[in-house]
Amino acid sequence: MTAPDQCPAAVPGAAPPAGPVAVLVNPVAGRGRHAGLLPVVLDRLGAAGRGVRLLTPASPAEALAQCRAAVADGVAALVTVGGDGTVHLALQAVAGTPTAFGPVPAGTGNDFAVQTGFPADPLAAVEVVASALAAGRTTPVDLARMTGPDGAERWYGAVLAAGFDAIVNERANRMRWPRGPRRYDLAILVELARLRPRRYRLSLDGVSHELDAVLVAVGNCASYGGGMRICPDADPTDGLLDVVLAGRVGRGTLMRIKPRVYRGTHVEHPLVSSHRARTVELAADGIVGYADGERALPLPLTVTAVPGAVRLLR
Template sequence: MGAVPSNTAPFGVVVNPRSALGRGARSAKKVLRALERASIPARVITGRDAIHCQQRVREECQTGELRGLILIGGDGLIGLVIQVPEARDLPIGIVPAGSGNDFASQFALSHHPARAIARILAAEPRPQRVDLGVVSLPNGRTHWFAGALNVGFDAAINRRANAIGLPLGPLRYQLGLLAELTVLKSRRFTISGDAGERTFSGLLATVMNTRAVGGGIPLAPRASVTDGELNLVEVTHAGKLRVLSVLGRLARGTHESLPEVTITKVRHIRIEADAEIAYSDGEPVGTGPFEVHIAPGALTLLA
C-alpha cells in the first residue's frame, strides 16, 4: 500500500445506515460541512445494511487512498468496522451518534459534530494507540471488540434492548434490564486461563476493555484501554431481592467490594457458558466456548 500525502488524501466518513433512526445521517451532514471548512476532502461510506456497509468499508480501505476513517455512529458501528483488517490499519476518529456510545465515552468524545471533527484533526499528528479485545469462536471465526464481550445477564439485556426499535438511547438498556429481571436465572460458567480455573453459578462473566457497557453502566470502573490488559467481571448467584441491590451498585460503579463481584485483570482467558449467546459492542457474536485475548495497541485512535 503506497503512502498518500496527508494534506491531500481524503477521510473515509463511515455512516451507520441504522444509527438511532437517522441520527447518524443527520450528523454526517454536519461532519462533511466541518471537513469542507477545513479544506479536507471526504468520501462518504455507507450501505443498505450493516453487511453492505462493512463491505464498502473494506473496498474503500483497500484502495490505499484514505488518510483515515471517521465513524459516525455508536458502539455497533465501531464493532462493525474493526472486523475489517484494512480498516484497523488506518487511523480512526469517532463522532458519537448511536444509541450506545460507551467506547466514545471512555475518551469523553463530543457528540457535537464540529467539535468532534476539531478534536480528530488536532489529534492527527499524535494519535493514541488503543487496545482491542479478540475472541475466537468454536467455528474458527475471530471477532474483534472495542468495548466488551458480554456473556450472561448483560448479554440478555443487550438482546432485549436491540429488539426495541425506538431511538431511546440508554433507556433501551434500562427497559431491557427490567424485562430480563422478570425471568432472572443463574448461568453456569467455567473459567480458565489467566484468571485461574473454576466453575461457578452466577449472572455474568463479561470481559471488559472499556469501563462501561449498556449506555453507561460502569461494569469495570478501573478499566484502561492502554494498559495491555482486559478486565474479567464475574457476578455470582444472588436471590431476586439481593440482585436488585447488586445491580443498583453496578449501575453506580460502587460494586467492586461486593462479595458477589470479582474483577480480575487478564490477558487471555477461556469462558464456557453452555449455549449462552455472547454480545460484543452491542451486537450478537455467537456461542462458546470463548477464547479471549488482548491485542495491545491494535487501534490507532484520533482522540
C-alpha cells in the same frame, strides 16, 4: 503467562497514511437527533486537507463490506458518525491495520468514544478528529479480539456481556412486539422471572476457574450501555482485560446491584468479583456474547487483549 499480541502499527504519534478519509454514518443513531451533523463532519474533514469519501451502505452487511473495501483501498482513516454499534462494525475493518479511526459519538450509547478520550459532544469530537487528521496525529489504543472454536474472529472496543445482559439482548432480538425501548424492558421482566445462575468455565491467563454466575463481563473499557461502569477499573491502554463476575445472586439482589453499575460501586458487593488477565477463555451452555451492544459470538470463546490494535485520531 503469555505476552499479549502486539500490532506492528501501534506507534505513539504515528501519522495516518496518505489518502482520503472514508466516512460511515448511521442515520438512525441516537434516534436521529443528530441528523444535521453530517454536513459539519464532511466540511471539517475536508478542511483538514484530505479527500472525503462518504460510504452509503443499505444494510449493516453492506456497511462492513464497504468499510473493509475502503481500508483495502488504502484510505488514511475511517470516521464513524453513530454510536457503539457503528463503532463496532468499523472496528472489524480497521483493527490491526495502519488505517486511523475517528469515532464521532452520535448514538444512544457512545461508550468506546468517550472511554478513549473523545468529547461526548459530537461537534467537539469532530473538531478533535479533524485537528488530529490535519496534524497527522494518532494515538494507539487496545482492542479485544474474540475467537471462537471454529476460528471465527470478532473485535470489540468496550465490553463483552456474557451473562444476564446478553440473555436479555438475545430475547429482545427474538421479540417482534412491542417496538422500541419497551421491547427491551419487557425482555428484562421475562428474563428476571427465569433468572438462574449459569455454570461458567473460565481460564484467566491459563488459570482455570469454574463457578455459577448471573453477570459476566469482559471489559477493554469501563462502561457499556451508555455509561454503565460494569468494569470500572478497565483501562484501554494497559494491555489487559477486566473480568467482572456476579455469582449466585437472586432477583432481589440483582435489582439492587444493577443501579450501582452506573457508579461502578457494584464491585464492592460480596458476591461480585473482579479479575484482570491478558487472555480470557470463557465457556457456558446456551449463551451468545454481546460485544459493544452487538450480537457477537456464542460461547465458548477466547478473548485476547491486543495492545495498540487501533490508531485513534486524537
